[in-house]
Amino acid sequence: MPPLTRDDLRLALERGHRPRQDWALGVEYEQFVTDPQGRAVEYSSQPGVAQLLHQFADWTGWERKLDGEHILGLKAKDGRMLTLEPAAQLEFGSSPARSLGQLAIEIDEYMQLLARAEREFGVRFVTLGSHPTARPEELERIPKQRYDVLEPYLRGKGGLGWWMMKTTCGVQINFDHSDEADAMRKLRTVFRLAPVFNAMFANSALKAGEFSGYASWRGHIWTETDATRCGFVESLMREDASFEDYIEWVLDLEMLFIERDGQQFDLRGRSFREHLARGEATMEDWELHLSTPFP
Numbered sequence: 001m002p003p004l005t006r007d008d009l010r011l012a013l014e015r016g017h018r019p020r021q022d023w024a025l026g027v028e029y030e031q032f033v034t035d036p037q038g039r040a041v042e043y044s045s046q047p048g049v050a051q052l053l054h055q056f057a058d059w060t061g062w063e064r065k066l067d068g069e070h071i072l073g074l075k076a077k078d079g080r081m082l083t084l085e086p087a088a089q090l091e092f093g094s095s096p097a098r099s100l101g102q103l104a105i106e107i108d109e110y111m112q113l114l115a116r117a118e119r120e121f122g123v124r125f126v127t128l129g130s131h132p133t134a135r136p137e138e139l140e141r142i143p144k145q146r147y148d149v150l151e152p153y154l155r156g157k158g159g160l161g162w163w164m165m166k167t168t169c170g171v172q173i174n175f176d177h178s179d180e181a182d183a184m185r186k187l188r189t190v191f192r193l194a195p196v197f198n199a200m201f202a203n204s205a206l207k208a209g210e211f212s213g214y215a216s217w218r219g220h221i222w223t224e225t226d227a228t229r230c231g232f233v234e235s236l237m238r239e240d241a242s243f244e245d246y247i248e249w250v251l252d253l254e255m256l257f258i259e260r261d262g263q264q265f266d267l268r269g270r271s272f273r274e275h276l277a278r279g280e281a282t283m284e285d286w287e288l289h290l291s292t293p294f295p
Contacts (some may be wrong), residue, residue, distance in 0.1 A: 008283060014180070014243075016176075017178055019171075022176070023176040024098055025099075025174065029090055029107065029110075030085060030127075031125040032126040033089075034123065035122070035124065036122065036124060038133045041123050043084070047121045056115065057160060062075055062076045070142075072142065079095035079210075084167070084216075085169070086142060086166050087136070087139040092107070129204025129218035130207060130218050131168075133209045134208060139167070148203060160225055163232040168204070168221060173246075188236070188237055198219045199215070202215040213294035222294075229295075232295070252272075253289070256268060256289075258285045259284065
């Protein structure tokens with residue numbers, strides 16, 4: 001297999017371009033699963049989140065997504081998904097929607113599914129930015145391979161990354177872009193609006209059952225998760241910032257792991273630039289690495 005080239009690195013970003021007439025929106029919507037008193041319902045509890053996923057599969061007909069013997073999500077034929085965050089926070093992913101009306105219909109159907117689960121299992125689905133009662137060390141981690149690397153990596157940063165993984169929820173909105181200029185303009189816009197959105201949608205004053213001192217404890221957590229791969233990236237905020245600037249930034253970030261034949265290999269301590277220089281990098285490695293920064 002020939003080594004990756006600079007054109008290959010760009011291609012991974014350019015594949016996201018879509019003509020304006022084909023643009024769609026996507027929503028990723030996360031909730032904590034708790035009992036009526038706000039205590040965590042964990043992955044392996046009885047009833048637990050794993051059991052809920054199996055029940056949702058029976059109710060919806062969606063395909064079960066497994067990691068070994070463990071159920072970690074569901075996928076519908078139209079692209080809708082249910083996945084889990086590290087401490088079994090439940091995440092609904094919409095299909096690529098052509099209108100807000102379509103998104104509203106999908107979210108309403110999802111809320112009906114949650115309401116049925118609340119009636120039949122006595123659980124609650126809580127839409128807060130931070131867990132209302134629990135600290136990260138009190139929460140079971142789901143049995144997903146990548147978290148065997150991600151959790152010790154974030155804990156080693158000495159900040160609040162462990163809190164981010166296990167005690168936060170959020171809503172992400174996905175936008176299409178038509179070309180490089182459009183993609184970078186939208187990235188700059190998000191940087192500028194991030195403080196505004198953080199203030200508008202602050203709903204995480206609680207930290208493990210107590211007031212944190214922040215209107216958005218979740219927002220504060222993200223400022224102390226990993227300064228190398230989160231937050232505002234000055235080189236990407238310039239008006240002339242390009243894909244080349246994005247690639248340069250990502251190349252120097254520490255890698256987490258790669259996948260070979262279904263197994264994950266820990267590559268912490270190595271930047272992707274170093275991995276590339278060794279001649280070992282594949283396009284799959286690059287695309288996986290692109291999924292790990294959170295600017």
